[in-house]
Amino acid sequence: MLCRKLKNHRQRSKINVFTFLVCFCYFLYGEYVFNWDSQIGAIKELALRWNSYEAEEAGKVLLSGLEDGQEVLLLELLGEICLLDKRYRQAADYYLRASKSTKEEKEILRYLIMAADAYYQNGDYDLSAALYDERYRRDGDEEVLFRYGCALLHGENFEKLENVVFRSERLRARFDWNRATYWNRRGDFERSLRYLEPWIQQGIREVKYYYFYAQMQYRRGRIGEALRVIALGRVICHQSITAESIPLWVLQMRLDWERGNFEGARRVEEALREQDGIDWVKILLEKVCGLRKLENRAMVLGALGELDGLDRGLAECIRGEIYLEEGDFLKGLEHFKSAENFGNRTRHMARYREGKVEAYAGNFRRAAAIFEELLNEIMSLSEGDGIGNIREFLENVLKRTRSAIDHSTFQNA
Numbered sequence: 407m408l409c410r411k412l413k414n415h416r417q418r419s420k421i422n423v424f425t426f427l428v429c430f431c432y433f434l435y436g437e438y439v440f441n442w443d444s445q446i447g448a449i450k451e452l453a454l455r456w457n458s459y460e461a462e463e464a465g466k467v468l469l470s471g472l473e474d475g476q477e478v479l480l481l482e483l484l485g486e487i488c489l490l491d492k493r494y495r496q497a498a499d500y501y502l503r504a505s506k507s508t509k510e511e512k513e514i515l516r517y518l519i520m521a522a523d524a525y526y527q528n529g530d531y532d533l534s535a536a537l538y539d540e541r542y543r544r545d546g547d548e549e550v551l552f553r554y555g556c557a558l559l560h561g562e563n564f565e566k567l568e569n570v571v572f573r574s575e576r577l578r579a580r581f582d583w584n585r586a587t588y589w590n591r592r593g594d595f596e597r598s599l600r601y602l603e604p605w606i607q608q609g610i611r612e613v614k615y616y617y618f619y620a621q622m623q624y625r626r627g628r629i630g631e632a633l634r635v636i637a638l639g640r641v642i643c644h645q646s647i648t649a650e651s652i653p654l655w656v657l658q659m660r661l662d663w664e665r666g667n668f669e670g671a672r673r674v675e676e677a678l679r680e681q682d683g684i685d686w687v688k689i690l691l692e693k694v695c696g697l698r699k700l701e702n703r704a705m706v707l708g709a710l711g712e713l714d715g716l717d718r719g720l721a722e723c724i725r726g727e728i729y730l731e732e733g734d735f736l737k738g739l740e741h742f743k744s745a746e747n748f749g750n751r752t753r754h755m756a757r758y759r760e761g762k763v764e765a766y767a768g769n770f771r772r773a774a775a776i777f778e779e780l781l782n783e784i785m786s787l788s789e790g791d792g793i794g795n796i797r798e799f800l801e802n803v804l805k806r807t808r809s810a811i812d813h814s815t816f817q818n819a
Contacts, residue, residue: 478508485520494528497521515545522553531561552577559588579605579612586618595622606635613643617654624661633661647681656692663696671696687717694724703728719748723756730763739763754780758800761807770811777804 481504488497498521505517522537538554541547555570572578582601589598602619616639624632636658643651655674662671675693678684690713697706706728713721726741742763745756761776781800787793 478504478513481507482517482520485524489524492527494524495530498524498528498530498533511544515541518544519550519553522557526553526557529560531557532563535561535563535566548572548574548577552581555581556584559585579610579615583615583618590618590622595626598622599626606638609638609642611642613639613648613651613654616642617651617657620654621657624657629661629665632657636661647677649683652678652681652684656689659689660692660696663693664699666700687713687720690716691720691724698728717748717752719745719752719756722748723752723759726756726759735763735767754784761803765807765810768814770807770814774804774807774811777807 481500485497485500485504488494488500501517501521501524505514505521508514508517518537518541522534522541525531525534525537535554535557538550538557542550542554551570551572555567558564558567558570570581572581582605586598586601589595589601599619599622602615602622605615606619616635620632620635620639623629623635636654639651639654640658643654647655655678659671659674659678662668662674671693675689678689690709694706694709694713697709710721710724713724722741722745726738726745729735729738729741739760742756742760746753746760757776757780761773761780764770764776765773777800781797781804784793784797784800
């Protein structure tokens with residue numbers, strides 16, 4: 407009996423709890439009444455209330471006693487349990503086993519897409535692309551073809567990517583957007599712009615395309631082209647400020663400040679102030695950036711005074727940067743040190759800038775101590791939001807600073 411199989415299996419304490427629950431159900435209701443829904447429910451309870459790893463082990467015990475065709479639901483549950491711990495590759499393996507255990511075509515297709523998604527989340531783009539391709543060939547769903555293209559893109563399989571063609575204009579636009587953002591993150595701005603330009607010319611009805619295109623043109627120094635596309639985007643949103651169009655209007659405001667069009671900038675700023683749920687820290691930051699380009703110091707300091715009430719640390723960091731540009735390093739350091747007292751949002755940035763100023767002044771040992779302390783703080787943070795990239799960056803900065811210490815020591819010897 408399955409009950410004996412569970413009792414004889416060496417398990418940890420929480421799996422023994424699960425075993426007791428199963429055996430108690432057998433005792434209370436009899437083997438005939440007890441069903442697999444109860445057992446799967448017990449595993450779910452174990453995963454949610456105690457420990458997902460223990461739940462997976464309990465599921466494996468049950469799985470080993472099942473006949474062919476009975477294990478599909480349990481395999482799906484084991485995949486879900488692995489997803490809870492972000493063990494995507496193991497989840498994909500369970501979904502693939504489920505796809506091979508069921509005879510229903512609809513279920514096979516469902517498990518194939520679940521396995522492909524799990525591989526994709528794990529960064530196994532070649533494996534996910536192969537499964538998306540198989541799934542698409544079986545039913546021709548273009549939404550699956552879209553996922554296949556994304557897997558090829560992030561797996562950098564550009565040769566196969568050239569053969570991906572969508573019948574749906576909506577999916578073509580979505581995929582070109584993905585390609586534009588992909589190349590933008592990699593610093594190939596011209597390639598990114600090429601994927602957006604055809605949709606701007608066609609008058610696509612999504613404002614985010616106009617904002618992204620205008621922003622990139624602005625960063626490339628093409629202010630006129632950026633303003634032209636902003637104007638097109640404003641027509642698309644009927645000259646109104648909506649949740650989707652706010653970034654476009656903020657960019658318009660920044661460019662107006664930067665070009666000295668105070669009347670236009672103030673008009674947009676007043677309209678933004680009438681909106682609910684506006685991130686005023688971001689808007690004031692854009693205003694400050696525009697005024698700094700205009701080199702209007704008095705207006706910059708005025709905007710920073712307003713920013714003080716919302717994010718003092720950020721305002722202090724910007725003041726530090728202003729003094730650095732003017733060559734007053736001591737005053738810049740003073741503001742960076744002040745910014746470190748106003749929360750972690752700007753503490754790490756201010757600490758890093760303090761280290762860079764010390765290094766620039768030739769105080770390499772002091773700079774190395776700052777970078778090392780900052781790196782230890784970053785190392786204690788959980789993964790996410792690019793923490794891994796920040797750690798690697800700081801490790802390289804610290805390495806270069808220590809090399810500078812060795813070099814200066816050698817020269818002075």
